[in-house]
Amino acid sequence: MRPMVTSADLLIVKVGGSLFSDKMTDRQLDEQALQTYAQLMASLYRNAPGHVIMISGGGSYGHHAVRCIDESDELSLLSLGMINFELKCVWHEQLKRCGIKSYPLHLASMTSCVNRENFDSSAKFVNKLLYAKYLPLVTGDALLNEQGVLEVVGSDYVAGAFKDLEFNKIRIVIMTDVPGVLQKSATGQFETIKEIDQFNDPAQWLWETPEGDTSGAMQGKIAALLKQAKWGAECFIVEGQACLKNPRWLFEEHSDWPEEFKSTQIIWRENNAKDTEGY
Ligand SMILES: Nc1ncnc2c1ncn2[C@@H]1O[C@H](COP(=O)(O)OP(=O)(O)OP(=O)(O)O)[C@@H](O)[C@H]1O
Numbered sequence: 001m002r003p004m005v006t007s008a009d010l011l012i013v014k015v016g017g018s019l020f021s022d023k024m025t026d027r028q029l030d031e032q033a034l035q036t037y038a039q040l041m042a043s044l045y046r047n048a049p050g051h052v053i054m055i056s057g058g059g060s061y062g063h064h065a066v067r068c069i070d071e072s073d074e075l076s077l078l079s080l081g082m083i084n085f086e087l088k089c090v091w092h093e094q095l096k097r098c099g100i101k102s103y104p105l106h107l108a109s110m111t112s113c114v115n116r117e118n119f120d121s122s123a124k125f126v127n128k129l130l131y132a133k134y135l136p137l138v139t140g141d142a143l144l145n146e147q148g149v150l151e152v153v154g155s156d157y158v159a160g161a162f163k164d165l166e167f168n169k170i171r172i173v174i175m176t177d178v179p180g181v182l183q184k185s186a187t188g189q190f191e192t193i194k195e196i197d198q199f200n201d202p203a204q205w206l207w208e209t210p211e212g213d214t215s216g217a218m219q220g221k222i223a224a225l226l227k228q229a230k231w232g233a234e235c236f237i238v239e240g241q242a243c244l245k246n247p248r249w250l251f252e253e254h255s256d257w258p259e260e261f262k263s264t265q266i267i268w269r270e271n272n273a274k275d276t277e278g279y
């Protein structure tokens with residue numbers, strides 16, 4: 001791969017659970033896929049050491065853990081963080097084989113949340129990790145909220161924990177099993193929606209989330225990225241497969257991305273009088 005340029009100071013990449021597991025199973029992983037995406041993360045890291053963070057989707061680990069939560073027992077929420085820590089260890093080993101020093105972060109030990117969608121600052125330690133050229137490795141977790149109660153925070157939202165890092169331009173890329181948010185064209189073909197902002201109603205495009213999916217599928221990603229776009233991150237939903245073919249574009253200016261590298265950008269539009277309460 002030829003050296004990439006870096007148009008983002010910090011690249012936060014989520015590898016969707018759908019890319020390496022079947023969320024309906026209990027902790028089954030696709031070894032080959034893990035290897036492939038670890039190699040992708042390694043190549044991104046090598047292009048810009050200290051400028052990349054990896055988030056792993058929960059897949060068959062996280063979804064299964066959330067499905068098993070006993071609502072009457074607050075402590076049972078902790079199982080999500082524990083199981084996801086096992087998943088981070090799996091990634092850590094894969095990345096180690098690629099020669100990359102990743103640092104699995106137990107999100108719940110480094111930050112708390114206002115609620116499951118908004119975080120307190122956790123910048124200091126992560127800044128140090130990046131400075132030391134580690135690849136921070138994060139997943140969803142059960143975090144303490146302002147009322148001192150545990151809340152499940154899904155991996156689509158995790159990037160919000162990094163909003164106070166010392167970087168001018170932060171890009172968040174969510175990789176999943178489809179080429180962005182799709183809609184049916186007049187000819188009946190699916191096409192990628194290029195931009196979505198807070199004034200669009202995603203319900204018009206989204207199909208029903210299957211029972212057993214605990215992340216809200218595409219709707220969860222759009223809602224989570226609107227939050228991050230609001231604080232200034234540049235946010236995209238892309239297909240993992242396409243990133244394997246085109247990793248260099250993840251660092252380059254969005255305006256330079258070729259037509260065949262499909263993406264949905266989630267945008268927060270400022271200075272608009274419409275009501276945006278709730279974000
Ligand atoms: N309009 C839409 N366009 C694209 N995908 C959509 C749309 N509506 C719903 N989806 C669903 O969203 C899914 C992607 O989200 P999903 O949560 O399944 O993936 P993930 O987060 O990568 O993996 P996981 O949740 O297993 O960890 C797609 O596979 C698709 O089924």
Ligand SMILES: [Mg+2]
Nearest residue numbers: 057215216217
């Ligand atoms: Mg999901």
